[in-house]
Amino acid sequence: MTYPRKHLLAIEGLEPPHIADLLDLAESYALLNRSGKTQRDLLKGRTLINLFFEDSTRTRTSFELAGKRLGADVINMSVSTSSVNKGETLLDTASTLNAMHCDLLVVRHAQSGAPSLLSQKVDAAVINAGDGTHEHPTQALLDALTIRRHKGRLEGLIVAICGDIAHSRVARSNMHLLTTMGSRVRVVGPPTLIPAEAARLGVEVFHDMKAGLAGADVVMMLRLQRERMSGGMVPSAREFFRFYGLDAEKLAFAKPDSIVMHPGPMNRGVEIESAIADHPTRSVIGEQVEMGVACRMAVLDMLSRQLPRNR
Numbered sequence: 001m002t003y004p005r006k007h008l009l010a011i012e013g014l015e016p017p018h019i020a021d022l023l024d025l026a027e028s029y030a031l032l033n034r035s036g037k038t039q040r041d042l043l044k045g046r047t048l049i050n051l052f053f054e055d056s057t058r059t060r061t062s063f064e065l066a067g068k069r070l071g072a073d074v075i076n077m078s079v080s081t082s083s084v085n086k087g088e089t090l091l092d093t094a095s096t097l098n099a100m101h102c103d104l105l106v107v108r109h110a111q112s113g114a115p116s117l118l119s120q121k122v123d124a125a126v127i128n129a130g131d132g133t134h135e136h137p138t139q140a141l142l143d144a145l146t147i148r149r150h151k152g153r154l155e156g157l158i159v160a161i162c163g164d165i166a167h168s169r170v171a172r173s174n175m176h177l178l179t180t181m182g183s184r185v186r187v188v189g190p191p192t193l194i195p196a197e198a199a200r201l202g203v204e205v206f207h208d209m210k211a212g213l214a215g216a217d218v219v220m221m222l223r224l225q226r227e228r229m230s231g232g233m234v235p236s237a238r239e240f241f242r243f244y245g246l247d248a249e250k251l252a253f254a255k256p257d258s259i260v261m262h263p264g265p266m267n268r269g270v271e272i273e274s275a276i277a278d279h280p281t282r283s284v285i286g287e288q289v290e291m292g293v294a295c296r297m298a299v300l301d302m303l304s305r306q307l308p309r310n311r
Ligand code: NCD
Pocket: 058, 059, 130, 136, 139, 169, 170, 222, 223, 225, 263, 264, 265
């Protein structure tokens, strides 16, 4: 098994074998989870802290379940960022965590770069669970695993990532992962929601859904992240749905066996129509959540191999 780092802060910089090894390990955890067996001795005696400075249900519970399935002691800490100077809070938090002998630290923060800053101050292995508009590496891993299970590969697939690309850490991690693994990535959205760096990342840009979805193997929809928008970047939810919301008519331009994904939480009727989100054969949104637990188990397993024993 190759994983070159102490932390998982980003997908950017990982090479194909590192990603492939993580996905293979996650696949084995997916099978273990489905069999109903557990492996509770792997992280026995280890402390996992979920440190969330931003709201989350899916990601936090997924890490909690992953940690518990591997036998770790799991603690959830939700912190409000409104009151104090953020830099100071982070560093104070770091010394608290060190005093608690935390082994694995899962961090979500509204500021890009916060998990990286913490990783320089804590003894624990740090996992980025989403930082600002920067990255959300475990989401990209679970998306890739879900795609691989349906399509058997990542290489050569056409993946259309649609909607609010600019504010999405999910899109950024996915662009890095999928281009690294040889997929052909398209981003589809209004010009105001496509980041300037798209060209540098080696993805094709489309402003029209039908052109962007034509021949796609995977259609990944993203939430409109209004909390990160600084003004009127989209006219109205109704208007957005008309041009960029996924419905049967637009999906018909993708391959007939294409799969539909969404990281959640969904705005039904804004970026995706309910009938598509709940489609029994095309939607894999439920499976993404299932694969999330397996991927997080793989990441915890991989990082714990490099931790010193008996700290
Ligand atoms: C995403 C996130 O928080 O970055 N959600 C998630 O992790 N399941 C996407 C989003 O908030 O839209």
